[in-house]
Amino acid sequence: MKPHVAVITLGVRDLKRARRFYSEGLGWPIQQEDYNWVCFLLEGGATALALYPWDELAEDASVSSDGAGFRGVxxxxxxxxxxxxxxxxxxxxxxxxxxxxxxxxxxxxxxxxxxxxxxxxxxxxxxxxxxxxxxx
Missing domain, CATH: 3.10.180.10 (2,3-Dihydroxybiphenyl 1,2-Dioxygenase, domain 1)
Known part of the structure; x- marks a missing residue:
């Protein structure tokens, strides 16, 4: 495996609020979006930051969605x-x-x-x- 991260996906509880924070608040241009996710291409174009509904992301990975507190990241x-x-x-x-x-x-x-x-x-x-x- 090459040492490269293509996409960092953050699970969010309020997609509209998270989208607003990154796009309007921090001024990040949206690369792609759909009804349940938003993607920002990071500087240099080699990595993207994606926002995805918390519960859906947990379900997609087949893990519990009840995480709380410090997440270790x-x-x-x-x-x-x-x-x-x-x-x-x-x-x-x-x-x-x-x-x-x-x-x-x-x-x-x-x-x-x-x-x-x-x-x-x-x-x-x-x-x-x-x-x-x-x-x-």
């Missing part, structure tokens, strides 16, 4: 400056997200903060991790 958005970290966190908050950890310096010389989008998915916004790809 974070999504990361890496930028080139501390100022941009702060700006992205503000954008997310204005779009309806909740900052759960304000940006601060890290022990490894970086700078990062976390927000939760309206459906409960945890995002890290960071700079200083030069060995990782930048999101912008």
């Amino acid at each position: 974070t999504l990361a958005h890496n930028v080139r400056s501390q100022e941009r970290v702060d700006e992205v966190l503000i954008e997310a908050e204005r779009a309806g997200g909740n900052i759960v950890k304000p940006a601060q310096s890290t022990s490894w010389g970086g700078y990062r903060g976390y927000f939760v989008e309206p459906e409960g998915h945890l995002w890290e916004v960071a700079t200083g991790a030069t060995q990782l790809p930048f999101s912008e």
Whole structure:
């Protein structure tokens, strides 16, 4: 298996709210959508982020849909400056997200903060991790 992720699918309880957060709030262009899913092509075109109804996604994978609390997954958005970290966190908050950890310096010389989008998915916004790809 090659080390590549083609699609990250987030299970959401309110598809309209999640669509609004990413498309209108964060300004992400929609690549495709249907009555029960929305897909955004991420920068570079090699990976997509899809939104799909929570219960339907669980059913599709044949797993229970009653997950709650921390899900053991974070999504990361890496930028080139501390100022941009702060700006992205503000954008997310204005779009309806909740900052759960304000940006601060890290022990490894970086700078990062976390927000939760309206459906409960945890995002890290960071700079200083030069060995990782930048999101912008």
